[in-house]
Structure formats: structure tokens, C-alpha cells
Amino acid sequence: MMQLSNMSKSFGKQTILQDVSIDISANQITGLIGPSGTGKTTLIKCLMGMEKYDTGSIQIDDTAVPNRKLLNKIGYMAQSDSLYHDLTGLENIQFFAHMYGRKISNKAVQSTLNLVQLEQDKNKLVAHYSGGMKRRLSLAIALINQPEYLILDEPTVGIDPVLKLNIWDQLHDLKKESTLLITTHIMDEAMKCDQLLLMKNKGIAASGTPQEILENFGVSDIDQVFLKLEEIEYANASAD
């Protein structure tokens, strides 16, 4: 269980997140969606302990973040492909597997490679990978330690539609053992999540299952929710 309560974060004078409180429920895919620049990545970095938050608290399994040992339970995929281009795909996976300190079997490495369909290309240098292949390799690395928590920052950018569907199926499989937090700004992907957190104006503007959110706002897709939120904001501003 990941819990954020009254968490705030600012860089200098610029407040990025204000008074954010979220409960991320176990064995669900929670989608963190919102326009770019609303603090999705900052929130994730705070959750990982990479950024320090100013006030409030973050807890994962009743352990306060930041805590280095917690990282054993977390698989993380950054927005950019964080890969060593001068190593092969397999070497990248093996290197990061070793970083988790426990012995990760060759079988686990193989099945992860199969999952992202990179078995054929595992001995190629990453420098020769296509954008989609790099993305898949990053995903495989995030999965390598069979984490309880999987935090994926825009995992499906640059992946073709067939593979994207494939990966979403896998993610739904993964939630049997893991809790997933996924950021995205592709709205049709948001509909595939179990829970949604809509970010706007330094905080969470709406949350619930996709259906609940659509019903609450009386709209037919998530894009319109954001338009509605704009309207409400505009109305509030003119009322003041």
C-alpha cells in the first residue's frame, strides 16, 4: 500500500505539488494522468525517494519514504530510456538484475525477455535498437526484480499498437502480484486502468475508476473531463 498524505513539493518559489493525498490500492493498475507539466514525474520521484518532499508524508508498506531498502520492492521505468548503449540488451538486463542484489535466475531473465519480445535481439547492442525496442527493454528491466510495486513513467510511448495491447495484457497479469502506478497522457490508455488519478493545478483534481469519473462529470471520454475541469476553473475565476 502506497500512501501520500498532505504532501507538498516546490522547487525554489515554484510550487509543483500542493497538499497531495493519495492512497494507491494494492493489486490494481492506477493511472496518473494529466497534462504535461502538472507534476506527474515529480510525484513519482518523490515516491521513489529521489526527490525530497517539503511537507506531509509518504509511506510504502508502513515504511516512510525515502528509504533505500524500499527500492528492493520497486520496479521503475523512467520517462527516458535509461540504457547503456554500448552493452547488449541481455547485458543491460543482467547488470540491473545484479543491482537488486539477489540472484536472478537466467530463466527469469529469459521469460522477461520473452514478455517484451526481445528474445531474438538480446545479443544486439542497444545502440542498434529501435525506439520501440529500447522502450520494451526498459520495461523488461523494470520487471526484472519481480517488484511488489511497479512505477512506470509513460511506458508505452513509441510502442506500436499491437505490442501496446500486448503489454497492457501483461500489465493486467502482473497486478496479481504487483501494484502498478502508471503515468500517461494518452487518454485511451487511461481507460484501461483500474483506478485513475487526474492531476491538475498542483494536485489531484479527480479520482476513482474511469467509469466513475466519466459519470461524475457527465462526459463520454477522459479528454472531456479535463475540458470540464478547465471550465469549472474558469467559472470559479470569474466568480471571484
Add this chain to the structure above:
Amino acid sequence: MRMLQLIKRICKQVLRDKRTLALLFLAPIFVITLLNYIFPDPDDEVTIAAVNVNDEVIDILEDNDIIVKQENEMDIQSYLEEGNASGVLEEKDGNWTLTILNDNPMDEGPAIQGSSQAVMETNLNDLSDNIDNMISNMEDMSAGVEEMMEQLPPEVAENMDINMDTNINTDIDSEIDMDNDPISVEYIYGDESNTFFEILNPILVSFFVFFFVFLIAGMSMLKERSSGTLEKLLSTPIRKSEIVFGYLFGYGIFAILQTAIIILYSVYILDMEIAGSISNMFIINIFLSFVALGLGLLLSTFVSSEFQMIQFIPLVIIPQIFFSGMLNVDTMETWLQWIAPIMPLYYAGNAMIDVVLKGFTFGEILAPLSILFLFIVVFVTLNILGMRRYRKV
């Protein structure tokens, strides 16, 4: 062991990157070889053109291994610019003039030295000849007086109260010893065959170790950061100290190899003479390379591109050359003397000179080594603290 895996990964990456390997191993060898041949050999002869110079001076010049070309009146400037000689020596009404272009201190220094020595020696010879003449004149004179006295009537001579010491000491050693050099030079360290390169080389060895290791460590850490792999690495439970030490030892292996190659090449191929032990040279440079690693990693956290990393070179690397033992720090401005002790190359360069030229033992270079070690400790600590920028625990 996460650190070992990190070291393994770095080795793999360096070995695959042929350009980095070349930069590490071939570049220093290339530059050191170049320098070895660029600096002139002291045995090389200097040519001086002589105009209206008497044979005596020419003989002395030639005795001092200077090639003398006898020339007539000419346009000195164009003669020198055509490279016919390093200097032109002229005598006019007893005044000696040596004309040089003043654009090449390497050749012109010996030319000035050689000609002034020759002129001085002939002047001294003239002087001693004059003394000889004076003495023989006096002898003639006293002989004349004696003769005169003998011709005088004895009673006159007896009454003359002349107490003349006719025994002028003609044994005066008027022969000033001109066969030897007027000054004999004693060398405390090395001998007269020491070239500038031999003094420079120990410093250069250290400089290359420092420079290339600094650059490669800094660049690779920068790459790790800008490619996002550092962030990814920090999302695993690896300790920040494991990353810093992994980097230190991973690149340290190559730094040690590089040091070994540069030193062995200088000593066995370029015949650098070393008074002290080669192992002390290794120790100094291995310490220095770890300082360079620490500094490179540290500075890479303050830059955001390779270009900015290069901009640190004139700021961090170049000034260190001046303090590395090539120039005497004691005679510098006071504020510069304060700067010297914060430069790692100041300790390494001087320790290298002490070992290579003066034959210092391990015990005698313990002080600079401890300071280098202190630098390592400080840089490693700062690096680990600096990692907090990317992860808070």
C-alpha cells in the same frame, strides 16, 4: 556484489570503446615521444658565424664544440633568418658583438654562453700575456740596473745607499691555467647530459595520468547522468558509495594500466634515467590517478554537457602545470605560493622529480603521498554527498 558488477560493466564499456582506449594508451605515448625528440640534445652542436674574429677566439669556440663559420661582412639579419647560424659574433675596435634573432632560446642560449666564454678566455689570455711582458720588462730593467752598478767605480757604489733587491722574483706563476674551463660545473643530481626533457618528463608522466584520467572519468559519469542511467541505477537499492567506489575502481584499473604503460615506455623505450625506484613512480601516479578520478567525477556533477566539461580544462588542468615542479614555486608571488598547495599536481610533480632526479626513497615521499591520499578521501566524500542530488537516501 553490486560494486564488482559495476566495475565489470565499466571494463566492458571501456574495452568496447576503441577511441577511449586509444586516448588512454596511445595519446600519452605519442605526446611523450614527440616531446622527447622536440627538445634538442645537449650534444647537438651550435653554429656561430664569426666576422673579423681572430683565430684565438675561433680556436676556443671550436674547443667548446661550437661549429664556427668564418664569414665576411654581411646582412646579419637575413643571414640569421636563413638559418645559417644561431648567432653572429663580430669584433669592431675591441668591442665584441653577438647578434641573435632572439626567437629560439634553446639554441641561442648555448650560443651566447659559448661566445662570451670564448671572448672572456682570450681577454684573460691577453691579460696574462701582458703580465708576462711586464715581468720580463722588469727583469730586463733590473738586469740593466745591476749592469750599470757594476760599471760604477766601487767606492761610489758602496757609498750609494741603495738597497736594491735585485732578486725580483721572476718565478711568479704568470701562467694562468687556461687549459681547463674557467668554471667547472658540479651536478648534484644527474649530469651534464640531462636534457630539459629529462627534467620535464617525470612531470609530464604525472600530467598525462592526471589529465586523461580526469577527462575519461568525468565524461563517463556525465554520460551516465545525461543518458538517465544514473537515475535508473539510483532507483535500485545500490548504495551511493557503491556507485562512487565502483567508478573509482572501474576506471582505476585503466588508470593503473595507463600509468604503467607511460612509465615503462618512458624508462625502457625513451631511456629516461631514473635515480630512484620505478615502484615509487608507480605509487605516486596511482595515487594521483585516483585524485584525478575523484575530481573528474566531482566536476562532472557541475556540468550539463561534454562541452562544459572541456571548459574545465583551462580552469582546472592547465594552471596545475605551472605548479607541478616545472617552475620554482618559492620564487613566485606570495599569493601564488598559497595557491600551490591546493593543487594535486604540485605534490605529484615535485614528488616525481624527487624520485626520478634525486632518487628519493619511499620514506622521503611519504608526505606528498599522504596529502594526495587526503585529496582522494575529500573527493570521494564530496562525490558521495553530491549523489544526494539524485537520490535522498
